[in-house]
Amino acid sequence: MTKEAVGTTILLASGEHSAPVTQWAARIGLTVLILAVFGGLCWLMWRGYQRRAARQADLPAPATGAPTAVDQGEGVEGVYASTTTHGDWLDRIAAHGLGVRSNANVTVTGEGVLFARAAASDLFIPAADVVSAELAPGIAGKVTGGEGVVLITWRLGEYTLDTGFHPRAKADRERLVEAVNGLGEKERANA
Known part of the structure; x- marks a missing residue:
């Protein structure tokens, strides 16, 4: 037997094993927290953009229609x-x-x-x-x-x-x- 095989046999014989790798409740809670923070930041950015548009409401609307002589395919x-x-x-x-x-x-x-x-x-x-x-x-x-x-x-x-x-x-x-x-x-x- 090799040294690694002997070490593995000793660990198994003593009844020791590694700790659980995943704690699902903690991971799900952390994921929900991160998604809530991200969603809150997105909402704040959207709200800030809406407020900026409201502050600039006195700006006249620009012309949006194209003159009939303009060929939109060129340019x-x-x-x-x-x-x-x-x-x-x-x-x-x-x-x-x-x-x-x-x-x-x-x-x-x-x-x-x-x-x-x-x-x-x-x-x-x-x-x-x-x-x-x-x-x-x-x-x-x-x-x-x-x-x-x-x-x-x-x-x-x-x-x-x-x-x-x-x-x-x-x-x-x-x-x-x-x-x-x-x-x-x-x-x-x-x-």
């Missing part, structure tokens, strides 16, 4: 990150679905900028409301580092907002910024 594909108050890239606008992150297709025409969003209603920014566009490292809901987010600054009533869009193709970033800035230049020239 730049990417991710609509969010809309924030101008200059504060973390102050997400929750009202009117402007804070909903979604896959989107952006089309820029002479009438304005159309975000055809998959998970929320479309957003149309009239050319007269466009202030400018630039590249930025991020916005609430999307941080890329470098200059990966196209940041469109626009007016909605008396508010100035920033909308972040992350194009799928890197080459589309500069092209989109130029197209949006071209809208602003046309409007300033016509004014």
Whole structure:
């Protein structure tokens, strides 16, 4: 016999055995506690988002319908990150679905900028409301580092907002910024 076999035989002969591995009542109680804490945290986050939307209720509703001349099949594909108050890239606008992150297709025409969003209603920014566009490292809901987010600054009533869009193709970033800035230049020239 080997040494291991002799040791096992001695343990069995002495009547000693290992403690029970699982205490089911304790495990079930701990699982229920963890699920309750997680559920409570999710509810608090949902409630905070609802309160933010209620605080921003005075924000006018943006245009959601697309102009008839816009062909929604063309444009730049990417991710609509969010809309924030101008200059504060973390102050997400929750009202009117402007804070909903979604896959989107952006089309820029002479009438304005159309975000055809998959998970929320479309957003149309009239050319007269466009202030400018630039590249930025991020916005609430999307941080890329470098200059990966196209940041469109626009007016909605008396508010100035920033909308972040992350194009799928890197080459589309500069092209989109130029197209949006071209809208602003046309409007300033016509004014």
